[in-house]
Amino acid sequence: MSIPVLELIERYEKIYTGAISDILDERGEKSFALPHTLQPLVPGQRITGMAMPILGKQSVNKDPDEVYVPLLKMLGDIQPGQVIVTQANDMVSAHLGELSAETAKHRGCRGAVIYGGIRDTDYMINLNFPAYSLYKTPLDVLSRWELVDYNCKVVIEGVSVRPGDLIVADRDGVLVIRHEIAEEVLLESEEVVATENLVRKSILEGKHPVEAYETYGRF
Numbered sequence: 062m063s064i065p066v067l068e069l070i071e072r073y074e075k076i077y078t079g080a081i082s083d084i085l086d087e088r089g090e091k092s093f094a095l096p097h098t099l100q101p102l103v104p105g106q107r108i109t110g111m112a113m114p115i116l117g118k119q120s121v122n123k124d125p126d127e128v129y130v131p132l133l134k135m136l137g138d139i140q141p142g143q144v145i146v147t148q149a150n151d152m153v154s155a156h157l158g159e160l161s162a163e164t165a166k167h168r169g170c171r172g173a174v175i176y177g178g179i180r181d182t183d184y185m186i187n188l189n190f191p192a193y194s195l196y197k198t199p200l201d202v203l204s205r206w207e208l209v210d211y212n213c214k215v216v217i218e219g220v221s222v223r224p225g226d227l228i229v230a231d232r233d234g235v236l237v238i239r240h241e242i243a244e245e246v247l248l249e250s251e252e253v254v255a256t257e258n259l260v261r262k263s264i265l266e267g268k269h270p271v272e273a274y275e276t277y278g279r280f
Contacts, residue, residue, distance in 0.1 A: 064244050066111065069227070070142055070171070072247055074109045078233045080253045084246050085238070095235040096218045099174060099193045102182055106191040108172035108230040110144035112237070114215040114222045117149045117156065117177075120207040131208045136161060138212070141169025144228045148215035149177025154205040155198050159184035166190050174228060174235055176217045193230055253279065 064072075073081075085093050115135065122128050139145075145165060149156045157173050159181030165173065172191035179185070179194040180201075214223045220237055222228075227238040238246050260277050264270055274280045 064247070067142055069243060069247060070109050070111070072251070073227060073229055074107070076229070076247075076250045076254055078229055078231050078236050080257070081229055081236055081238065081246065081250045084249045084253060085236070088242070088246070088249075090239075090242075092220045093237050093239075095174065095176075095220055095237065097234055098195055099176065099235055100195075101230070101232075102179070102192045102194070103186055105232055106172075106193075106230075108144055108174065108191045108193065108228060108235075110142050110171035110228055111240070112146045112222050112224060112226045112228050113139060113143040113170075113211065114213055114224060115145060115147040115211045116209045116213055116215050117147065117151060117206055118209050119151045119153070119205065121204055122207055123204045125203060128203050128207050132161070132202075135208060135211045136164045136168070139165055139168040139170050142171060143169070144171050145173035145175070146215065146217075146222050146228060147173070147175045147177060148217050148222075149175065149206065151177055151206045152195070153198070154178060154200045154202045155180035156202065156206065157192060157194070158201075159188070162190040162192065163188055172230070174230065191230075193235060 156175050156177040157179045162185050175194040178196045178198045180199050212224045225240040227243045229236045256277050256279050
């Protein structure tokens with residue numbers, strides 16, 4: 062990849078998911094949008110970064126050391142620019158809370174996409190840590206859930222998420238871009254945005270929408 066990772070993230074930050082989705086469709090990519098049931102903690106929150114996938118499972122383990130220490134090791138391995146992406150395989154407990162979010166942010170994490178629950182949401186809002194989840198609950202993971210692995214491939218409703226894949230989330234949803242094509246998709250998406258700006262300008266100047274489409278090939 063010739064574009065440095067942090068620059069890649071910053072440039073993706075300026076592109077809306079609709080433009081990226083169109084490019085992925087045109088390239089024949091399949092299953093790149095995470096379920097629409099994932100919703101941001103605060104409307105308008107945006108997340109852009111490299112995936113750190115986490116896999117978990119339901120558990121009745123009541124030993125704090127066995128439940129919490131693996132989570133703390135995971136948090137300690139977060140690298141700047143990463144996004145937590147959790148396949149919880151659980152619909153009961155909270156899989157991210159305030160202390161975890163604050164630790165993650167301190168280590169350079171850019172947000173979290175939790176296919177499960179979150180809690181301590183007022184603290185996360187005050188912390189300005191963006192998070193997408195399925196639900197909120199005060200229930201802790203102890204005796205309910207445990208981490209299985211991290212920095213591993215996970216699958217969420219048919220969408221694969223691997224370490225280093227690019228995550229882009231905005232008001233419209235959450236996209237996963239394979240890291241092998243992330244740079245090419247970025248460049249093509251930037252072209253789409255520039256072209257759509259020309260289409261918009263021409264229409265506002267009085268050009269018929271059909272003529273604008275025929276001129277620029279997009280709408």
